[in-house]
Amino acid sequence: MSPQDDRLVKFEDQARAVLTESVTRIDSRVRSRLNQARQAALAEVARPSRRPRFFLVPAAGAVAAAALVAMLLWQHGPHTPSVLPVSEGGQVQAEDLDLIADSDGLDMLQDSDGAFYEWAAAQADAGAETSS
């Protein structure tokens, strides 16, 4: 170790001694407040966990899935008419076409029943030509 390093090491020790001494002289007011702060921190540890309850997530997912299935069954259930009512003369009634043309009907068109509604429209056109 060079003399320069030796002096630095000696200075380190002296500085450490001074700093350590200054810590021992910290007054009672500060010590009291630090003690209070420590107790507050420990109380924080003792408090019941405020973490989110992750075990509820699967249950919530199951409920949401059940609700979705119920809604789908309700929409495509047996009460939904599978055949458009047709008049005795083979004509599709005007109110039935109105039902198809409204906004709800457009939504239903997106559900793979497009071929049926095309057929129904063709039937309506054919009926109109026959009557004219």
Place this chain on the structure above:
Amino acid sequence: MSGFATLAPPYSMPSASHGDAELSSSSAQARSRALNGFLAGIELKAFKIAQAALRHQDDALDAVQDAMLQLARAYSDRPAEEWKPLFYRILENRIRDMQRRRTVRGRVLAWLPFRGEDDDEEVDPIAQAPSDEPSPGRRLEIDEAMQALDKALESLPRRQQQAFMLRNLEGMDVAQTAVAMGCSEGSVKTHYFRALQTLRAQLGDFQT
């Protein structure tokens, strides 16, 4: 059958769950005791480090208190050997926030035409009394050395001061100091060596 497999039997192993609760409770108590010991062991040095950086007693106390709370909230379940660097990392962030806020406040106050004294708090002479009573001559020497060192520490760049306090006063090794400062071990060595050289150039071989 798979549905049954996932269901917990309602009345199974009552003694085991009771034992788990006891184990959990005793574990929490042990952790709380360990944290208490850790915080009690570092709080005075942490205050000294915060005071050197902030140069204000109450701000330093607030910074240490915030760091204690955050460590307890977020990291108390981490291994105890990780607490020290984590605590000083939190403390350093808090100190930096306070310094920034103080800078902004100083800029704002500089524009105000009238402002009261910042530090009008009454000093309690009993509370300010030192805890130890060395001889008057020795006390004077130590006082002078402390004042000189405090003044020299104040003149250091923040990172050098931080490296010096963590390594010299807190006794943390280079790796722990690097975690606490959020930099590489090489940077810690550089900051510490420069701090040491600057302080020695200012103070010489001061006697203690």
